[in-house]
Amino acid sequence: MKNTLHEAYVALLKNELIPALGCTEPIAVAYVAATARRILGMMPEHMVVKCSGNIIKNVKGVKVPNAGEMRGIEASAILGMIGGNPDLALEVLNAVREEDVIKTAQLLETGLCKTEKLNSDAPLHIVVEMTAGSQSVEVELRDGHTNIVRITKNGEVLLDHNDKAKDEDGNSRYYPRFTLEDILDFADQVDLDEIAPVLERQIQCNMQIAEEGLRNRYGANVGKTILAQDQDNVEVQAKAFAAAGSDARMSGCILPVVINSGSGNQGMTVSLPVICYAKYYQVPHEKLLRALLVSNLIAIYQKSALGTLSAFCGAVCAATGSGAGIAYMMDGRKEIIEKTIINTLANVAGIVCDGAKSSCAAKIASCVDAAIMGYKMALRGNTYHSGEGLVKSDLDGTIQTIMNMGRVGMHNTDQVILDLMIQS
Numbered sequence: 001m002k003n004t005l006h007e008a009y010v011a012l013l014k015n016e017l018i019p020a021l022g023c024t025e026p027i028a029v030a031y032v033a034a035t036a037r038r039i040l041g042m043m044p045e046h047m048v049v050k051c052s053g054n055i056i057k058n059v060k061g062v063k064v065p066n067a068g069e070m071r072g073i074e075a076s077a078i079l080g081m082i083g084g085n086p087d088l089a090l091e092v093l094n095a096v097r098e099e100d101v102i103k104t105a106q107l108l109e110t111g112l113c114k115t116e117k118l119n120s121d122a123p124l125h126i127v128v129e130m131t132a133g134s135q136s137v138e139v140e141l142r143d144g145h146t147n148i149v150r151i152t153k154n155g156e157v158l159l160d161h162n163d164k165a166k167d168e169d170g171n172s173r174y175y176p177r178f179t180l181e182d183i184l185d186f187a188d189q190v191d192l193d194e195i196a197p198v199l200e201r202q203i204q205c206n207m208q209i210a211e212e213g214l215r216n217r218y219g220a221n222v223g224k225t226i227l228a229q230d231q232d233n234v235e236v237q238a239k240a241f242a243a244a245g246s247d248a249r250m251s252g253c254i255l256p257v258v259i260n261s262g263s264g265n266q267g268m269t270v271s272l273p274v275i276c277y278a279k280y281y282q283v284p285h286e287k288l289l290r291a292l293l294v295s296n297l298i299a300i301y302q303k304s305a306l307g308t309l310s311a312f313c314g315a316v317c318a319a320t321g322s323g324a325g326i327a328y329m330m331d332g333r334k335e336i337i338e339k340t341i342i343n344t345l346a347n348v349a350g351i352v353c354d355g356a357k358s359s360c361a362a363k364i365a366s367c368v369d370a371a372i373m374g375y376k377m378a379l380r381g382n383t384y385h386s387g388e389g390l391v392k393s394d395l396d397g398t399i400q401t402i403m404n405m406g407r408v409g410m411h412n413t414d415q416v417i418l419d420l421m422i423q424s
Contacts (some may be wrong), residue, residue, distance in 0.1 A: 010190070020264050022064065032127075033081040040135060044112070044130035047077060048114050054414070075104060082104055083100030123307060125140075127139070178304060184334060188290070203288075205258045208255055209253060213243075219251045223244025241272040242322075250356060260300065260321075261299060270296055270322050273319070294328040302403055305404070311353055311406070312407070312410055319367030319368045322371055342374075
C-alpha cells in the first residue's frame, strides 16, 4: 500500500469518527443557529431556518437532546441560539441549562422562528437568517454537519467557502480510493498508535450509551426487547446493543456518540456488534481495534458512493461494515469478508430512510441480523452470484451498483417520503 493512501485513511478516520450529542441533523441546525447568534451579537427579533428536504425529514420526529420532550427544527434552532456553544461543534448543546430549555419553550410560542423548505441540490443544506433592528446575519451550512460555507452580516460577506463545498468532480466530499484489499492491508499493517485513541473513544462512548439504553426506558425499547430473548447469545447481544444505543439517542439521551459518515446511528451500528463479538469470544484488544478499522472503512466506502443523506437507510451500510469487521476478527479470510458484504447488501439494501425517530433502532437490529446471517452464510461457502438482482461479478461493482440505486434510483422516493411525512 502506498504511504499516501495509508495517511489518507488515518486522516479520514480521525475526521469521521468524532463525538456528537444527539441526532446530527437537529444538532447541525442548532450549530448554525448558535453560530449566527454569536455573529449577530444580540438576541434576534426574527429568525428563519431554511432546510433541505432531508434535514426536514431527519429532524421532524426525533427529540432534541437536553430539551426535554421538544422536537423539530424550530426547537433545535432556538435552543442552539439561546444556550448553544458553537465552539463545541456537534456537541453544541452540551452546555444547555434548564433555564435555556424553559426560555426555548416560551419563544416557540411567540413565533420568533419560522421554518422554510430550501430548494437545493444538496441533501444536507441549512441557512439560518437572523435579524434584530437594523442588524442582520445569514449563516449557510452544506454538505457536512459542521461545514459552514458562507457568513454575511449586514450584507457584508465575512466568509465564503461555497467554491470549496465540492471537489473538482462535483462531489460534495473528498474520499480516497477504496478497495477491500486496500482496507484489509491498512488494517493489518497500520501502527495502532496512530489511530487507537479514536477507536478507544468509539468503544467507550458507544458502549456507554448502549448500556444506558438497556438500563432505562427509551423510545420503543427495541434493544431491551431483543435482549430479553436470550441475553447470553452473542448474536442477540450484537443486535440488542446497537438497537439500544439508538433507542437512547433518538429519545434525547445526552450521552455523546462517536459517529460514522456523519451519523450517530451509523457510528453505533458499525461498532457495537463488533465489540459484542470481541467481548463474547475474548478477542485480543488489538484484534478488536483492527476489526473496527475494517468495519468503519467499509461503511465509509459505501457512503462515499451513496452520499450524505438519501432515502437509502444508512444502517444498511453501517451493518454491512460491522459484518465485515466481525468476519475479519473471527476468520480473517478475504473471501469470507467479501461474501459477508455481498450477502448483507443483497438482503437489506431496499430499506428506506423515513427520518430519524425511534423505529431507527428496529431497522438497525434488522440490518445487523442480516450482516450476521451474511457472515454465517459465507462461512458455509454460500453467497449470491452475479446476475442475481443487483449483485455483480465483483465486490466493487456490487457496492457501486447498489449505492447508485440508493443515490439515483431512490431520489424520487426521497421526495415522496418527505411529502407524505409533511402531510402527517
